[in-house]
Amino acid sequence: MERMWFGDAQLKYWNSWIVAVNVSRGEDNKSYGDIYFVSQSRDEAYDKAIELKKAGKMGHITVMESAGDKRYVGGLEVWPQ
Secondary structure, X not given: OEEEEHHHHHHXXXXXXXXXXXXEEOOOOOEXXXXXXXXXXXXXXXXXXXXXXXXXXXXXXXXXXXXXXXXXXXXXXXXXX
């Protein structure tokens, strides 16, 4: 596991879903966590987070989507036609 700021994790693991455990806020009001699992599949990432939550030994758990090639307008994903 690697502890890192979520902004850096989203850039490091491009086009992926990231499961982070032991999530906390730093002094600079940024969220940090231990990167536990990285997957191309959203469902696989959420399944892993649910499994970890049921085990109850990893503190606060979150799933996030990393940066990628998707284009957004006003927070909405732009789908090609």
